[in-house]
Amino acid sequence: MNAADALIQAGRALVEAGLSPGSSGNVSIRTGDRVLMSGTGTRLGALEPTDLAELSLDGTHVGGARPSKEVSLHLALYAKNPTHTAVVHVHSPSAVALSCLEPWSEHSAVPPLTPYALMRVGQVPLLDFVPPGDPAMGELITGSRHPFRAALLANHGAVVSGEDAPTAVDSTIELEEACRIALMTLGAPRRLIAADQVAAITQRWNMPWTDDAHQ
Template structure:
């Protein structure tokens, strides 16, 4: 298998795993991967649990649809991340329940939707800012995400869900899952737990090069 075939297979495997465990439902969410001559992205209104490698859209570097089914309407958002951060090779977006519920109930802050609660949240996810609600596929949202592409691993779209990017599709999905599980912990806790203390976060920076 060549690199493109491997990436198509990885997108399908990650999509099926996320769908099977309830991180996305119906035809919600999308996944993309960088290629040397553009990128791959899941089709519009496709179920992540039933993706077929040959149906995944291929798009050129200038955003032109090359092959496969029609690309997701969030195409421009993915493109902005790839254009601005050369270290990114995979982007995952879901409508994860706990994270969407968090935006409905009120996030911790607009710059950090969750406080630093667990070491793996700090190490594997980091700061996740809130992007105020606009319709799915809005070019204004893509422009706002572009401003964060080099500074964080992802953003939270109000009422829609997380968009997370990493050096691979699989790593992006791992970070997204960690973020969703942290949201579950926060939502189910009453009273709310205190954030990790600064000395604990500094130790994670020192030992594991955590970016918080």
């Protein structure tokens, strides 16, 4: 499958999962020194090849549709995770809602409530609010001292990277579920997964997690 087809398929999968209402959200795929990205104002569930923008890794628009204003967000996550080739940004309901609350900890807005989020996402820091499209959003990602493949953008939504497009989509779906469970248990006495088990799971699945004792 070529990059355009993979990106179109990823967009449809996100909409089918209920994570991209209206024309919100964007997705990209990196191939070598080029990034293919959904164009501005497009609906992820109805993408066509003419809706895709081609960019260089410095953000220069080299062809196709007009790119989303969130270019810096995508490029920063590729820079943070050089082996990843796909980035998803969504305004999914639970992720947005949790991004409007104070984070569970300095290194993760999402508490360790289920093993599945630990296996597929790891820690999810909450990044400070900046207006959508502001290049400062990318600087928050590259400047963070914590490793991560997913983050919540304060009062905005989520961004996730993956080794390929299906992985990034699956991780985004898992993150939305983790945010939903965090919201459902808010204010109740939670039973968190023990720190030693969190470390064992994230190490086994090669997911980022900062030791609570060494934040």
